[in-house]
Amino acid sequence: MFELYLDTADAQQVAQLNESLPVFGVTTNPSILAKAKLGVNQALPLLNKALNGQARFHVQVVSLTADEMLAEAIQLNALPYDIVVKVPATAIGLAAIKKMKAANITVLATAIYSVQQGFFAALCGADYLAPYVNRIDAMGANGIAVVADLQNLINQQNLTTKLLPASFKNTQQVLDILQLGVASITLPVDIAQQMMTHPAVQPAVDQFSADWHDSFGSQLSFDS
8 A cells, every 4th residue: 555645744734735636644753843832742643633633644763872772662663653663874873763663663764865774774674664755856966766676676576665755845755756666755844735726627627617507507417
């Protein structure tokens, strides 16, 4: 089952988009929560309500050592939500991921900028990998190519790790990523909204309505 996430802490926007889209959950990071001025224990109840109590949340550790990350992950895992613990895919983060998987904690390796970085995280047991597509592009590399190579390696090695690409600037990047067969994706709210719209749609709908009312007035389809 494909997993569609929204990358935000704005519960109101999540609720609005959830009316139209099959939102699987929400991804957050320390910067998103700090910008929203919401701690984890403030944000999650609001987001959970916005998604009718059925959602998965990705929450990042902020500790600096592997043992501290593990202790923090245990506490996050104990919260009454479906939580995936996010861990930066650094050397320390990889060590923490190994410890977390030994404790049966679901983990996402985040801040991935290279194929080898993501592959090592997958080998350490990460359940999800979050390559930063547009940030990779901004550094002069090719974010889509990184995701493609990672997906190929995962397939070749029969790993269960899911790619959850993040960091998008436009809808074309999203479409290019989806065509690679990734299992999940997280979208900024503005990109998700753009993907549901097209300038030609509303004029077409308005013409349908005008033609119908010219011929049938206020009758509905089943009355005509």
